[in-house]
Amino acid sequence: MMRFRFAVTAIDAAAARVDIGDLSAGGFVAFEGWVRNHNEGREVTRLEYEAFQELAVKEGDRIVAEALQRFPIKRALCVHRVGSLALGEMAVWVGVSAVHRGEAFDACRYIIDEVKHRVPIWKKEHYLSGDSGWVNCEHCAAAPKHAHEERDHEHAT
Amino acid sequence: MSGQQSIAPLYGLILAGGSSSRMQRDKASLEYQGQTQLDRAYGLACRHVLPVYVSVRAAQVAEPTRAAKPMIVDSFPGEGPIIGIRSAFSAHPHAAWLVLACDLPFLSDAVVQHLLRERDASKHATAYTSTFDGLPEPLCAIWEPSAAAALQGYQNGAGTCPRKFLIRHASKLIEPIDAHALDNINTPEEYSRAAAELRQTTPMQLKVQYYALMREQAGRSEETLETQAGNPADLYAELVARYGFTLSREQLKVAVNSEFCDWSRQLAAGDAVVFIPPVAGG
Numbered sequence: 001m002m003r004f005r006f007a008v009t010a011i012d013a014a015a016a017r018v019d020i021g022d023l024s025a026g027g028f029v030a031f032e033g034w035v036r037n038h039n040e041g042r043e044v045t046r047l048e049y050e051a052f053q054e055l056a057v058k059e060g061d062r063i064v065a066e067a068l069q070r071f072p073i074k075r076a077l078c079v080h081r082v083g084s085l086a087l088g089e090m091a092v093w094v095g096v097s098a099v100h101r102g103e104a105f106d107a108c109r110y111i112i113d114e115v116k117h118r119v120p121i122w123k124k125e126h127y128l129s130g131d132s133g134w135v136n137c138e139h140c141a142a143a144p145k146h147a148h149e150e151r152d153h154e155h156a157t
Numbered sequence: 158m159s160g161q162q163s164i165a166p167l168y169g170l171i172l173a174g175g176s177s178s179r180m181q182r183d184k185a186s187l188e189y190q191g192q193t194q195l196d197r198a199y200g201l202a203c204r205h206v207l208p209v210y211v212s213v214r215a216a217q218v219a220e221p222t223r224a225a226k227p228m229i230v231d232s233f234p235g236e237g238p239i240i241g242i243r244s245a246f247s248a249h250p251h252a253a254w255l256v257l258a259c260d261l262p263f264l265s266d267a268v269v270q271h272l273l274r275e276r277d278a279s280k281h282a283t284a285y286t287s288t289f290d291g292l293p294e295p296l297c298a299i300w301e302p303s304a305a306a307a308l309q310g311y312q313n314g315a316g317t318c319p320r321k322f323l324i325r326h327a328s329k330l331i332e333p334i335d336a337h338a339l340d341n342i343n344t345p346e347e348y349s350r351a352a353a354e355l356r357q358t359t360p361m362q363l364k365v366q367y368y369a370l371m372r373e374q375a376g377r378s379e380e381t382l383e384t385q386a387g388n389p390a391d392l393y394a395e396l397v398a399r400y401g402f403t404l405s406r407e408q409l410k411v412a413v414n415s416e417f418c419d420w421s422r423q424l425a426a427g428d429a430v431v432f433i434p435p436v437a438g439g
Contacts, residue, residue, distance in 0.1 A: 033439045049438075050369050052431055054415040080438060092439050112439060120412075120431075121438030122369035134370040136435035137404060 004060025004078045004119075006053060011079050011090045020075040025097035029104040031112050033092040035085045039135075043128035049082045049091065052120040056080075063114040071107040073098040078111055080121060091123075164278040165253040165302050169202035169209030170245045171195065172238055172296060173223055173259045174231060179343045184260045186222050187348055189355045195222050198259045205269050206255050210248075212241035238296060238319045239308055246305035253278065258296035260341045262351045268338040272299060277329035281307055284323055288336045293328060295319035297339050360385055361426035363392070369434050375400045389413065389430060390420040396432075404434055 017030065035047050064076045074097040081091050094111045098104035115121075126132045173185040173195050180187070185195035192200075195211065202209040210229045217223055218230060232244040238258075245254050255273070257264065268285075276283045276299050284298035296319070304326070311322050323330075333339065342351050366379040375396075386392035389411040396402065406420070410433040413422055417433075424430070 050372075051438075052366070052368055052412070052433065055412050055417070055431070058415070059417075116439035117436065119438050120368070120410075120433050120436055122434060123437045124369070134434070135437040137370040137408075137437075 002057065002061060003064035003076060004057055004080070004115075006051060006057070007079055007081050008083055011081055011093050013090065013093050013095075016077055016079050016093055016095055020077050020095050020097045022074040022097045024099065025074040026099050027101040027104050028095065028097045029101065029108045030093065030095040031108050032090050033112070035087050035089050035091055037087050039125060042125075044087070044125050045128055046087065046126045047085045047091065048124040048126070049080070049085065050122050050124070051080070051082050053082075056119045056121055059119045060115060063111055063118065066114070067096070067107040067111050070110065071098070071103045073103050073107045076107060076111060078115055080115070080119070082121075165251055167206045167273075167276075167299065168245075168249060168252040168254055169206045170229065170242065170254045170256045171198045171202060171209065171211045171259050172241050172256065173198075173211050174214045174217065174236070174238075174241050175260070176236070180345060180348065183220070183222075184342075185220075187260075187342075189262050189352055193222055194262065195226075195259045198257050198261065198264070199226055201264060201266065201269060202255060202257055204266060205273060210245065212245060233312075235312070235317075237317055239312060239317060239322070242300055242319070243305065243308050243312070246300075246302065246308070250305070251302060253302055254300045256296060256298055256300055258341060260343070261297060261339055262342060262355060263335075263337050263340055264297060265335065265338055268297070268333075268335055271334050272297065272331070275329065275331045280327045280329045282323055282326075282328040284328055284330055285333050285339060286330050287339070288333050293320055293323035293330055294339050295323050296341075298323070298328075361424070363424060363427070364429040365392075365396070366429065366431045368431065370404065371400075371402055371432055371434055374402050386424065388421050388424055389418070389432075392424065392430060393420075393432060408435055409433055 037044055060078055064078060067076050076096045079093045085091060094108050096104045096107045123135050124132055125135060175184060177184040187194045199209060211223050211226045213223050213228050214231050229245050229248050231240050232247050233240050242256060278301055281304035282298050282300050284293040284295060287294050307326050342348050360383045362381055362383055364381050367375045372378050384392060384395060386395050393406050410417060411420060412431045412433060413428050
């Protein structure tokens, strides 16, 4: 089973949860990233996600494999949305099952952090004012070094 | 070739006696990649046969590009390739001649080699047929000693065209192995096109895919393009010039064939290149 996949329609969190079920696991942690109505002081009306899917699936799978190596967890999965998303919709789902809760939280945090900064996925924000912009490509153009490192300009998650 | 005693030794003759009237300057001295046409043709012939001579008119013997090489000066009245070929036969009656015009910038070793392999010494000549009209190409051909007398007879009958001579007289014709090898250049426009083409020694086809901001700026999500760029860094510079991408290379990552790679990676024909703008998943 691929440990990272894309969804072109609403993410089915219940089905994803079943995929990482394990009878030896005593706990399960999930993180959901949602489309929120503002970012960096601007009112957002919707988001568009686009991915270089061939490489994104490879890189995403590598991240989950890393988490399985680093933390004593049972199973893990990440599902990411592409396409046009309305406010409140789920953009990403990360789930981890483990014997104990501590590792599950740590691994879940590791996966979402790495996915946000390594997987070739882009999002375009559409603003209430009518214009739009690619996150990290346009606002931050003046500070190029931060583009792949900066962890404060997070949006949906 | 076959080693039979009757086969004449093969010498080289570079035809550089033309008046270059359409080019409006001496064709022999036109340069490609820093080398004159005459030097290129002479060097090419020397890789296959020796000795090699340059065919010139009496008026050209002092011209430096020609004078640096062994010359055969026209020894019959008149002008044109047939005079040059007849003069070579007259200077070395027992030799056959690999005759090459000096204005064939795309001529290759493979084309000359193939001609030599196909040589039929029992005919007056061995020549390629033209890609354009299927007629013989007399100026990248092997002329046997037996052609000397026939050429004289042809000229005595007021013939001047070596191509017509080959059509009328026994010659072995072979199919071209390279459609453009015998394209000759006669005008300044043809010269600049040929020079540009030769500058791009190995243009390759690459597939480039664009995402997000770069897709919008390029106005397309993918394309196949010809480039000389040897690595992704050079390719990006080329595409910035074409599309005006606003992201600097330092902001991007690059992938070739769906895997991240260095900017210095050597690109090969058929590679699929993706420039990766700052990501924003989650």
